[in-house]
Structures are given as C-alpha cells and as structure tokens.
Amino acid sequence: MKRNPLILFFVAALVAAMLFAGIRMTRNNRANGSNHGLIGNLAPDFELQTLDGKKIKLSDLRGKAVLLNFWATYCGPCKIEMPWFVELQKEYGPQGFQIVGVAMDDASTEDIAKFAKEMGVNYPILLGTESVGQSYGGVNALPTTFFVDRDGKIIAREFGLQSRSVFVDHIKKALSQGQAVQAQK
Amino acid sequence: MKILFASAVFLLSGWASAQDDAGPQGPAVRMAPAPVVTAVQGKSATVPLTFRVARGLHVNSNQPKSEFLIPTVLKVEATTDIVIGKTTYPNGQDMSFAFAPDEKLNVYTGDFQVGVLVRPLVSVQPGKYIVRGTLKYQACDNSACYPPKQLPVSFDVKIAKAPPPPRSNPAQSPHAH
Numbered sequence: 001m002k003r004n005p006l007i008l009f010f011v012a013a014l015v016a017a018m019l020f021a022g023i024r025m026t027r028n029n030r031a032n033g034s035n036h037g038l039i040g041n042l043a044p045d046f047e048l049q050t051l052d053g054k055k056i057k058l059s060d061l062r063g064k065a066v067l068l069n070f071w072a073t074y075c076g077p078c079k080i081e082m083p084w085f086v087e088l089q090k091e092y093g094p095q096g097f098q099i100v101g102v103a104m105d106d107a108s109t110e111d112i113a114k115f116a117k118e119m120g121v122n123y124p125i126l127l128g129t130e131s132v133g134q135s136y137g138g139v140n141a142l143p144t145t146f147f148v149d150r151d152g153k154i155i156a157r158e159f160g161l162q163s164r165s166v167f168v169d170h171i172k173k174a175l176s177q178g179q180a181v182q183a184q185k
Numbered sequence: 186m187k188i189l190f191a192s193a194v195f196l197l198s199g200w201a202s203a204q205d206d207a208g209p210q211g212p213a214v215r216m217a218p219a220p221v222v223t224a225v226q227g228k229s230a231t232v233p234l235t236f237r238v239a240r241g242l243h244v245n246s247n248q249p250k251s252e253f254l255i256p257t258v259l260k261v262e263a264t265t266d267i268v269i270g271k272t273t274y275p276n277g278q279d280m281s282f283a284f285a286p287d288e289k290l291n292v293y294t295g296d297f298q299v300g301v302l303v304r305p306l307v308s309v310q311p312g313k314y315i316v317r318g319t320l321k322y323q324a325c326d327n328s329a330c331y332p333p334k335q336l337p338v339s340f341d342v343k344i345a346k347a348p349p350p351p352r353s354n355p356a357q358s359p360h361a362h
Contacts, residue, residue: 072330072332073253074253074254074255074323074330074333075325075329075330076282076284076285076288076290076325076330077284077325077328077329077330078330079284079285080284080285104332106333107253111252111253115253140331140332141329141330141331142329142330142331142332143329159329160326160328160329161284161328161329
C-alpha cells in the first residue's frame with residue numbers, strides 16, 4: 001500500500017504538537033502548584049528563623065489568614081510589591097491577617113535586614129531554605145506568593161508580579177475562609 | 186517511508202521541546218561556540234566569548250546599579266600552562282522595566298561579548314589547550330526573577346611556537362684584498 005508523504009508528515013506534525021501541548025500543560029500545572037497538590041491542601045508547615053534570630057512556625061499562625069511571600073533582595077519585581085504589603089498588613093492586620101516574607105537569598109542576614117529596613121517592612125522576614133522552597137513546589141521564580149486561609153489551607157498561588165487588586169482579592173477570600181482563632185498568638 | 190515519518194516526529198518534537206526550553210524553565214543564558222584563538226608562547230591574546238540571553242529575559246551587567254543586584258561575572262579557572270589575565274565586560278544597557286518604570290537597571294539582553302586575556306607561558310608546548318570557567322548570572326523577565334545560575338564555560342586556546350629571535354647581524358668581516 002502506497003502512503004502519501006504529505007499525510008505522514010501531517011500525522012507526524014500532529015504527534016509533535018500533542019507532545020508539545022503535553023509538556024506545556026505539565027509545566028503549567030507545576031507553575032500553578034496544582035501538580036504538587038498545594039492548592040486546597042494544608043500549607044506545608046515549616047519553622048524558620050527570623051532576621052533577629054527568633055523562630056516562627058507557620059502552623060502557629062493558624063486562625064489567621066496568611067500571605068506567604070517568597071522573595072529575594074536581587075528581585076526587582078519583589079521590591080515593587082513590598083510597599084503594597086506594608087500597607088496591606090496595616091489595613092488587614094486587625095482582621096487577623098499576617099504577611100510572612102521568606103527570603104530565598106544568598107545574601108547575608110545583614111544585607112537582607114538592611115534591604116527590609118530600607119523598604120520599611122512591618123512583617124516578619126524569615127530566612128528561607130532550599131527544603132522549604134521545595135515543599136512549596138520549588139519556588140523557581142520570584143516573587144511567588146501563597147495565600148493561606150485561617151484553617152491553614154492554601155487557597156491561591158501567584159507567580160511573578162501581580163497587581164495590588166489581585167492581592168486584595170485573595171486576602172479577602174483568605175480572611176473569609178476557615179475559623180478565626182479568638183486568642184491570637 | 187517509515188524512516189521519513191520517524192525523522193519528522195523526531196525533528197518536530199525536538200523543535201517543540203526546544204521552544205519550551207526557551208522559557209524560564211530552560212537556561213536563560215547560553216554560550217555561542219567560542220572561536221579557537223591562537224596565542225604565541227609568551228604573548229597575550231584575547232579570547233572573545235559570546236553569550237546569548239534568552240528572548241524576554243535580561244541579566245544584570247557586570248556593573249549593576251544597586252548593591253543588592255547580582256552582577257554577571259565570568260570566573261576562569263587558573264591553569265598551569267596559561268596565565269589568565271583581565272576579563273573585559275561590555276557596558277550594559279540602561280533599561281526600565283514594567284515592574285519599575287522609574288528606575289533604570291544596567292543589563293545585558295540579546296548577545297553580549299566577554300573578553301578573556303590569555304598568555305601562554307614561554308615554556309608551554311605548542312598545541313591546543315582547553316580553558317574552563319563559569320559564568321555567574323541572575324536573570325529576570327518583566328514580572329519575575331530567577332535564582333542565580335552558573336553556566337559552565339570552556340574554550341580552546343591554540344598555542345603556537347614563538348618565532349625565533351631575530352638574528353643579530355654577523356660581524357662584518359673585513360674586506361680581504
């Protein structure tokens with residue numbers, strides 16, 4: 001049976017396109033966190049050191065809505081978000097909202113502290129580790145921000161710089177979900 | 186015919202994954218094949234190394250404008266036969282990005298060339314020598330930044346024999362009459 005080379009080429013192109021789409025979808029799923037089962041599940045717990053040597057455990061913030069922001073001193077887009085975070089902490093903090101910054105940096109603690117001071121940061125900055133980054137899907141791009149509801153469940157993830165209104169929407173949703181703890185720590 | 190079909194699938198899927206690698210998941214900077222530079226024993230020569238930043242990304246220049254930014258730096262490993270001299274970097278471009286329209290960053294985009302000065306020792310045997318190093322860079326796009334990376338770099342230097350020293354004129358023999 002004679003085969004038309006054009007048809008064969010078309011079939012080959014179709015197979016390649018499907019492979020391409022498959023790779024893309026897998027990577028997009030990873031980027032959205034869905035491939036790691038993060039959205040809708042409990043935020044992976046961790047205990048990390050703050051800039052002044054104290055330790056903060058994520059699960060200790062249960063009852064509060066948490067914005068978990070992975071950032072670095074070398075990251076320009078992260079710098080744009082920080083003043084918004086300062087305002088949002090002031091605005092929504094009294095309702096039981098807490099921002100936690102996780103510095104995924106090679107810079108020294110002193111440099112990170114200097115940077116945070118220059119930015120007027122009013123929320124705790126933790127010194128991130130590779131293993132914590134891995135537990136949140138690798139955190140390959142910065143900023144990456146997770147929104148955790150009062151029950152400790154991740155309700156959203158944002159990758160890269162977003163508009164302030166996107167943050168506000170997620171914060172409101174995180175505050176409205178789960179049970180508030182009366183005696184806040 | 187089967188071979189044609191298999192080749193087409195292979196080529197097209199290769200193209201597909203190459204397209205995907207151009208994104209943030211793939212390397213942000215690649216090195217173009219380096220030319221083989223010939224250096225004469227005991228003499229300096231510059232090896233031009235061309236690097237290509239993936240489309241849509243930028244890396245900080247060697248002299249970024251903020252102490253918090255990570256500069257692009259080429260580190261060349263010392264060798265026993267070739268003295269590694271000064272590395273020269275191009276000037277970056279002052280550019281503003283969507284994430285900070287009022288701020289100018291000094292960056293490399295597209296292709297940029299770094300020069301490495303090499304000087305083979307006088308005693309080195311002529312031949313081809315491999316020099317290795319790493320390019321440290323940190324890339325960002327318009328909305329996100331990616332962790333610092335180290336790109337392995339290697340290039341060949343062909344060492345040629347130094348020409349024999351010029352002969353001094355032999356003493357003039359007196360004319361014999």
